[in-house]
Amino acid sequence: MDLSFGSEYDGFREEVKTFLKNNHDKAPSGRVIGESQAAQQSLDWQKLLIENGYTCRTIPKEYGGYGAEPNIIETRIIAEEFASAKVSQGLGGQGISMLTPTLLEMGTEEQRQQFIRPTIYGEMSWCQGYSEPGAGSDLASLTTAAVLDGDEWVVNGQKIWTSSAHIADWIFCLVRTEPEAPKHQGISFLLFRMDTPGIEVRPLVDMTGVANFNETFFTDVRVPKDQIVGARGQGWQVANTILGHERETLATSSMTLSRLNAVKDMMKQETVSGERLIDNPAYRDRLMKLQGREMAMRFNEMRILSSRLNEGQDATLARMITKLQGTELRHEVEGMAIDILGEIGLAYEDNPYLRGAGSWQSQYMYYLGLIIGGGTNQIQKNIISERGLGMPKEPKFEKSK
C-alpha cells in the first residue's frame, strides 16, 4: 500500500495551489450548468482554466484544449485542490462531459474542428437526446426515426428528459436509421441545431420544482447528411464509448464526504428542546452508521483510482457498484439532514427558517432522481449480477396482451 501520489507531484500540487491563490477571486460562484446562459464571468474563467490546463486538460491544442498527456494523478490533484478551495472547475454540461470525448474517440476530423473548440469555450451548448417515452431502461428500443431524403436526414419522433434542451444550441441525438436491423444495430448518432424548423421543446417540471428537463418533439426535422458521428447503424457503440464513465461520476465520494461533514456540523449547532442534536444518541448513531458507509465508498474509490494506475489490479466489481451505492448513500445523507431538522427540514423556497439555502430537500429529491436516472439502480443490479457475478439474463417474453 502506498497512499501518496509521490513527491514528484508535490511541485505540480504547489502550482495548482498558487494558481488558485492568485486567481480565485475571478471564479464564478458555483458550477454553471446551462452553458448558453453562462455569464461572461464564467466564460472568462473557463478560458483562463483552459489556458492553464485546469480544465479540458487533455483535449489536443488543435481543438482548443490544453493538450497535456493524460495523467490520472494530475487530474486528481487538480480536482482535489479546486474542491478544497471551493472554486469552480469551469463549465459543466453534456457537451463538454459527453459529446467532446465522444467526438475525440469517434468523430471525423471536420467534426472535431467544427465542434470541440466552441463547445469547451462555452460558445456552443448541447443537450442529449437519448431517452424516449417508450425507451427508458430499454434504451435500444428507441423509435425516433431518421430517414435519408437526398442529402438530408428527416427526423420524426420524441425525446424525454432532455436536460437544458430549452437553452441548448445543439443536440446530440440517437435515432433509428435502419428499421430492419436488430435493435442495437439500427441506431445512428446525429448532431443538429436546436433552432432547426420542426423542433418543439416543452418544459418538464421535476419534483424539486425546477424545469431543467424537457420533452422534445421532432416533426420533419431536416439534418444535413454528414452530421452523423460514426457510421450508419453504429450509434449504439458511439453512445456507449462514454456512458459507463458517466455512471461513476454521479455521486463522488468527495462530495458525499463534504455533505456528511456539513450534516455533522449542523448537528453540533442545531438543537431540539434545548439539546444539541449531536448529543442525542439515536441521531448520533445514525450519523456514525452513515460515516462507516461513506468510508467504505471513499476507499472503494481509491481502489478504482489505483487500478487505473497499476496494471494487473482488478477493480471491475468495485466500479460496477459505485452508481448504485453512491447515489443511495448520498440520498441517505441528504435525508438525514432533513430528519435532524424535523419540521424545519420541510422548509423550502422562500421560507425564512430555511437551512443550507434549501439544498437539503432539493438534493434529497435530486439524488432520488439520480437513483432512477443514468441507468436505474435496478438496471445496475442487473449489470452487477450478469457481468459481475456471471448470472444469466432473464429470458425474453412475448409482448403481454
Added chain:
Amino acid sequence: MQFGLSEEQVLLQDNVNRFLSDNVPLERVRKYAEDGSDADIWQGLTELGIPALLIPEEHGGLGMTPMDAAIVAESIGYHVAPSPFLGSAIMAPVALSRSDNDYSELLGQIIEGKTRIGIAYGESVGNRNDAGVSLDNGKINGKSIFAFDSEANHYLVADKTKNLYLINADEEGLIRKELTTVDKTRKTVELVYQGAKAELVSSNSTVYDATLDIGRVMLAADTLGAAQNMIDQSVAYAMQREQFNRVIASFQAVKHMCAQMAADLEPCRSLIWFASHALAELPDESRVTACHTKAHLSEVGKSVSKTATEVHGGMGFTDLLGLHYWFKRIGANRQWLGAPELVREEAAKLEGLVA
C-alpha cells in the same frame, strides 16, 4: 500510489487459501463442532508462519504488517476455520511485544505453535453479568465470560482500567469451563479466578488500545471472508437450482438479492485494506477507522448472511447444507470485542463528538 494487495500479499493469500481448502473442508469444521480440537489446523497454519506474522524480527518473528494479517484473517473467515488466530497470532503477540517485560521466550513458543494464548476482554469492552477481575498482590480474583480459545495455554486478561494480565491456564485457582455458543466454529470459555497467580503485562492503555483495534479489524476481515463465501455459495446454488423450468439465477428477484450483497460487500474490502494499513501507518486515523470498520462489517455481514440464507431457500435453513456455520460465525464476530452500537459510540467519542 498503490491501493491494493501487493504481489507478495496475493501469494500469501493463495498459500493460506490452498492450505485451508485442502485441510478445512466443511466436514473438518463439523468435526471441530463435535470434539472441540483444532490442534492440527493450527499446526498447519504454524508451518505457514501465521503465528509469527506480527511478531517483530528481533523476537524471531516475521515482522509483517497488520494488512498481511488481515488478508490471512479474511481467508480463515472464508473457510470458517476453527483456529486460535485472533488471540495467538494477533492480540497476544501485539501485547507481549509491546510490554516492558521481556517475553522473548514466550513469543518464541508462540512462533513454534507450542503455546496458544487466549483472550479475555469482555469486561473491558463492555461488562456484562457479574463478570470482572481484580488483582491484589499478584493474585487475580473474579470471573471472565466468553473468553476465547478453549485450548489456550495462557490467557491475556484485560480489566476495566485497561490493565493487561497474563495467566497460565494450568494455574492453581483458575477454573476453566466451556461455554456453548451458537457459533460452533470457535469455542469460548468461562474463567473463574480464585486467587490464581497472574502477571501484569502492561498498565499502559495504548498497549491495550493497540490490541483491541487490531482485534476488531481482524474480526471485520473474518466477516469479510465469511460473507464473500456466502455470496459465492449463493450464486453457485442459484445457478444450479431449477424452479419453473429455469435456474433460479435467471430470476431478477434472485439476481437482485445477489447484486445487493455484492454491492454492499465489495467496498468493505477496501475498508479493511485501509483500516489495517492505518493501524501501522496512520496513527491519527487508525482508532476511529478500526471502530467504523468493525461496525460497518458487522452490519453488512448481518444482511449478507441473512440474504444468502434466503437465496438458498429451504436448504439454507438445514444443517445438511451447513451454510449456517457461516451465518453464526458472522453473528459471533458482530458481538465480540464490541457490538456495532457500542463501537460506533466509541468512534463518536474518539472523534470528540461526545463528552
